Amino acid sequence: MSGAAPVPASRRGWCPGIARPMATGDGLLVRIHPRHGCLTTAQLGGLADLAERYGNGPTDVTSRGNLQLRGVAEADHGALSDALAGLGFIDDLPATGPQRIVFLDPLAGLDGLRDLRPLADAIEAALRPLRAKLPGKFCIALGHEGTAPAVAADLEVAVDADGNAVVRLRDVWPPEADAPYSPPTCGEGLGVGVTTKEGGCLPGWTPPLPNPPPQGGREQAAGLPVRIAALVSEFLANNPGKRSPRQRNDVPANYLGLLPAGEQPILAVAPAFGRLAAADMRRLAGWAGRHGAGELRLTPSRAVLIPHLDRGAADGLMREARAAGFIVDADDPRVLLVACPGRPACRSAFAPAQADALRLAGVAGLFGAMHVSGCAKGCARQAPAPLTLVGEAGGYGVVLDGTARDAPLAVRSVAEIETLLQAVVATGPSRGEAIAALARALRPELGKEMPR
Template sequence: MPAVTTSTAPRPTACPGLARIVAALDGGICRIKLPCGELSAEQACALADAAGRYASGVVDVTNRANLQLRGVRSGDESALTQALIDAGLGPDGRSDASGSTDQTAQSSQSATSLAADDVRNVMVSPAAGRDPQASIDTTPLAHDILERLRTDTRLHALSAKFALLLDGGERLAMLDHPHDIWLAAMPSAHAEAPLFAFGLAGCPPVAGDGAASCDVTRATLAAVEPQHAGMLVAALLHTFLDLAEPDMTRMRDLLGVRSVDELMRHVESRIDFPLVCHESIRAWRRAPADASLRLGAHRQRTDDLYHVGGQAPLGRLNAASLRGLAALARELGNATLRMTPWQSVLLPDVPSRHVTAAIDALSALGLACRSGDPLTRLIACTGSTGCAKGLADTKADAMQLALRLPAGVDVHLSGCPRSCAAAHCAPHTLLAVAPGRYDLYQRDALPLQSGFGCCVARHMTIDEAAAHLSRQPWSPIDA
């Protein structure tokens, strides 16, 4: 076995968390991680109350199907964290019900619990367990992995950015976000249940994607039987901690200095079950997904039940709209909400007789439920009103662009090169260079094209960008 490092100190991070309130121009930011993107109606109301009492009332849906509170007031950080823990939004999903009065024991339990919060980065389809196209329900595996992350204190040394994807083959799935570890259900010719193919530092390969054939970040390494998937993930996580230097936060960092073969030998030394690895697995491609299924009503696996979804404008809700969503979930669904990695919201388990009412109610709350709405094709970061690095008011500029956005065009507005709002590569990016001014980038079919793509126009106003987006064909200009 290769030499290992033994440090269990958490890797430094500037990411917001449940107790780590990060300062911004508009106040503190608190991030709430939702297991499988799920939020109960009761939790939604508690979150809305906390957002109004301790923060600005602004609630952002993130591109990992979590939530962020903005404008947390100085001095209210601890009270906010406690309110969220009391609402069951901490790593153990509940407040302390032990009744213990031992202050030292409670403090130790709280520290362990909050350390576990950072590593709860397991993403599934918002329709997991309900999508009729899925090969397997990934939610039991997701909760098994989340429990391992909570209880195995060595795993608390992972970075707050270290992320996992569990793909059950759903038609509604985000497949473009790179993950440190991904598992995807694939058919098996030798068993009734599908296998889980897996890879590192990338995304599952997709049929028809030219990048999949030459991009190492979309390579399938091997597969495992479903009953071994949780143990495989544990072995992969411990292998990363065994081999990674303390300053390495992501799997791609480790792969920069260690080969995939070396990592896999180390993984195999930690498991007592076989990995399935042959040419048909390496050649496997997942069926394409359809992000438009997050909008409107779509039948679930169970007869007469639908999930109904709407896009929050630029991913932003407020305390009132969150309470309204909670009321809808109670009245028309199963009293839960599902956040999505497109920064939208699903109401699951809506009976067919309530579908029209659900769409009308979501629209009344300001959510876009139809793919023709320009707001379903725009992403924008917080921008200069909330971030010191932002060079333009991207939220306001995106709303202006929505009035002129050509049909079928998807655009990402970023206030700086960090691209906080989009984990995937958008077809078009407007990168702020000054207030109200942007460079326009386009991504083309080049499989290994990096960053935002190719710059096609510079220092444009929003109106100029809208006009340019309406013109075809694209013609990159000289810098």
Template sequence: MAVADRYRMERQDVSSRREMDTLACAPDAPSMARGACPSLSAPMVTGDGLLVRLRPMTPGLPIAQFRALGEAAAKHGNGLIEITARGNLQLRGMTTDSMAGLAADIDRAGIVPETGIAIEVPPLSGLDRLEIADARDLAARLRREIAALDPQPILAPKLTITVDGGGRLTLDAMSADIRLMATKADSGSIVWSLAVGGTAQTARVLASLTAEQSVPAVIELLKTLAHLGPNARGRDLDAVSLPLRLPSMQDGAFGDADRPISPIGIHRLGDNSLVLGLRPSFGQIHARDILNFLDIAEAAGANEIRTAPEHALLVLGLAERAVRDVELAAANHGFRTRADDPSNHIDVCSGAGACASAFYPTKSVASDLLDEAPELLDGSLEVHLSGCRKGCAHPGEAALAIVGAPTGYGIVVNGSASSEPVAYIGKQELKSVLARMNRLVRNNKVAGESAEECLTRLGTDAVVTALRQG
């Protein structure tokens, strides 16, 4: 049987397993379905035990609370802590018997997990003098109004709302079902642009609203989504289906957004305070490393830890004289400290051994990618290493995705992990394929051209040809 035919059969098999996983989920049992959003009350079954996803209600955690979280991860799980692409914390390796102890320790530390619909605000909200508005107040009002709905709307598990007040670290690159973005009107007043289905560049703008108008408008959109069904997302909304008449209704997008600033590196807030942005290597770190690092950071003056999109962790409270020493300590404890680190442009899921659905060790392949294809990692594109077609590490489209299956890999160009691959390769071919992709870009780039621009100009056919050589 050809590799392509085997891979298509495997894709059907994985789809069947996903349907079975969803049917197996119950509120009082560990979940197997990615859409279940694993929490303290409903952890997800993975290859290394139970996984819990946690987002505290507060923007950040004092050092003492973050230390308590690390100690709880080591005591009740396998000690592995992850920061997701959206800035959520994940604790791995718990058992059914250890979950009660984990929940008790988190409660004892005073950490209150956020529940309900995910409402994201920029990680430096309330601290950044460049922000147009503090998004936290509007997000809190929105949470209260949603919690007061009776009956509660039944919505897609992964539905996300972003409330972005602007500033250094925006949520422009984060895909959301509903977006509120602060802008300044000609009069100097703050206006919130309401859009649905996408990133800041791709979402469709519906209206420009005041803060007072924004909350009821979002509530009506949620009710419409609930009416459309439990799997409806922002992209499913259209002008015909909207039951409300929004002020200044218009089609379009937010327009040309500035290239997002990486959270990794040193950020100055304008009041002589600094923020150090770090990224655990491939999004994962062991509790012992983070606990040792926290001791060093606290001794240097750090007082708060926040998480951020792009698998980032932000250290607050450092003075100028201490930040470089803490940055060096971070590098010695498993963190990436530079925005231009090539590994920042690889989105990696947990992989085989940690996830029951994964078909290959993604972190090992990430190391191969760094060695074999550095030309691809110039920062112009993201490479997604997905152990299976669920695409947990990068739900959206990527310029290049390497998707695992029992007999090898599917190569997806400009698509998500669930997209149809343009080529199929066997298990032993991956290193040579990465080397071929590297040569394709190196030999065809013109002066000043990025890897993304080069691959776009060459087109998918050229990529497929390169993949099939040899």
């Protein structure tokens, strides 16, 4: 099976897939969009084999619960696509548009609340005819009110404990097909409409339409919220489900450790930087097969969940996971690190981003999230971070409260940055004081302007 021509990495606002891989400096990047973010043990084990055979070894978990292989030779793309199809991973939309529209709460059907998986399927099916006209990264986040998945989305649907639903839009609607993609997290400054079990539309609310009137796909997208609301209403009316006595509030946002789920807890582990070595994939598949129900799920925090765990095996597996190098504790300093593969995995990289991020982990925690990027493309994180290091000739550009694309305050070697951070942290400052002190150290002429 052979797909469309690879798309260059410089093109923004689209999403690579199996049939439509992205050409990068180290070969093709092939992204897999598992249905509901779920995998079987056979799929994960099979992917480990394919990553070693056709990719550069590891497989990355993305912030939308997808998996991607890097370093695939163009000559191998057809064979890899066939092998992925054999595992049940098939892109059915090779030309344009999103491969998967709905990002579903990773705990759907596991948390005692109404199971939203059928609703996810209904939305996917209803929007299938429109997909080719939607932006490649178009995303609907679906979950329960208060616990909806923390994923950047264009539209969020959250079902509440009474069986109503809230539909939230991003602030620019409809999304531009070719615009650089940096949506806000839903819930921040978005228009809100409410649909009830009895209603079929959004009472008293009309989606904002652009002026002049939209054409083609944008026109379709403009009407989407109302269509989604109608689908949700129909689903809720036909699937009364359980009324939940409470909102789920006992699962940490970063999904780590043993998560409560009745008699069968969920093991939640994260590989550093979302990067799974083939051996780790086989290890996880083995655990899910021996101690779970043969199922694994991917989260927006790049963790892997093993649900339906044998209670008696849970504590032992936690210890095993920790010993194997997985992140299982919320206070692990690696939780705050985001880094792209960098050198040597990516030929566009100026620096070994992940190795340098680990080197700085002990002194970067005070700043909150730290993003280390091998180059200014900033693949691993589009949103601003308190501290961003951007690989370039001669070292790292240091950006405070910005993204990898922003102009750096200064360029320093990783050793110089480490020394600077150690000096700042040694004074025991607050986060704000630390950022101001680092800015002054990098650009003394800014000293008078920076808060102290």
